Amino acid sequence: MPNSDLLPSLLFKINQNQLALEAAIMELANWVDQRGSSDVADNVRGALDTISKNEQFINLSLAVLMAPE
Template sequence: MRHEDVIPPLLKALNENQLALAAAIEELAKWVGDRGSVDTVKNVYGALETLTHNQAFIDLSIALMMEPD
């Protein structure tokens, strides 16, 4: 298998991992927020916004890479 053939599926798997981590972090942030740590939750949601902001570009880029030549 050529290295170029591995890159799109690798990026897809890394993207899925990123989404799973974001979901887990969001659950933890909710748990922390329910216990009154408002500043911490604000910081966590700020970081999650960055992930959300970049997600559309990541999805589009992976889709383009997976298109046949």
């Protein structure tokens, strides 16, 4: 397998890790919010919005990269 064939798979795995981290951080934000630090939780959720906003573009780009030529 040429190295160029590995790039889409690598990017897919990195994206999966990113989404897993997003979910874990959201759980922590919810935990912090339940303990009365809603400002901190809101800041964390605001930062996580960037991941959500970029997710569709990343998925579409990965689909193009992984499509057979």
